[in-house]
Amino acid sequence: MRRPPKFLGFTVSFFTVAIFWVNHHHFFSRITHTDWKLLWANNLLLFFLAIVPFTTAVLGDHLDSSVAAFLYALNLGLAAASFTLMGFYVFFVGNLVPPAIPQAERRREWRRSWVGTLSYLAAAAVAFVWVPISLVVFAVIPLVFVVPNLLRGDEADA
Numbered sequence: 001m002r003r004p005p006k007f008l009g010f011t012v013s014f015f016t017v018a019i020f021w022v023n024h025h026h027f028f029s030r031i032t033h034t035d036w037k038l039l040w041a042n043n044l045l046l047f048f049l050a051i052v053p054f055t056t057a058v059l060g061d062h063l064d065s066s067v068a069a070f071l072y073a074l075n076l077g078l079a080a081a082s083f084t085l086m087g088f089y090v091f092f093v094g095n096l097v098p099p100a101i102p103q104a105e106r107r108r109e110w111r112r113s114w115v116g117t118l119s120y121l122a123a124a125a126v127a128f129v130w131v132p133i134s135l136v137v138f139a140v141i142p143l144v145f146v147v148p149n150l151l152r153g154d155e156a157d158a
Contacts, residue, residue: 073134
């Protein structure tokens with residue numbers, strides 16, 4: 001299998017982290033206040049995003065390896081899961097968004113966050129079946145989240 005340049009893998013990973021960053025900014029711009037539980041959940045997300053350069057390098061060095069694809073997918077799946085955890089806490093436990101935001105909208109946004117989590121975890125499992133499918137998933141998932149959809153009624157993006 002001819003290897004694409006490592007720069008391509010870096011670019012996809014950078015784009016993925018950038019999308020996390022844009023959605024993170026959008027997410028926090030809607031929060032009315034924070035507390036220590038949210039800050040620690042946010043640190044969990046930061047931890048998994050800080051590992052992305054390492055798992056990207058492993059995947060770049062072993063592009064046809066099931067283990068490398070699994071590690072990369074698991075890394076991003078755990079990052080997405082930590083974002084989902086933050087959403088659950090913000091929307092339902094800590095009530096850190098304006099009360100005017102209906103519960104139905106909070107549930108819709110929280111369900112949407114599961115798309116990334118489950119897709120990356122599925123890509124991790126598929127890596128042991130056929131690595132190229134996982135690679136395609138890595139490129140496609142970020143496109144679902146390229147434009148933040150959080151709390152759609154508010155068009156005043158900061």
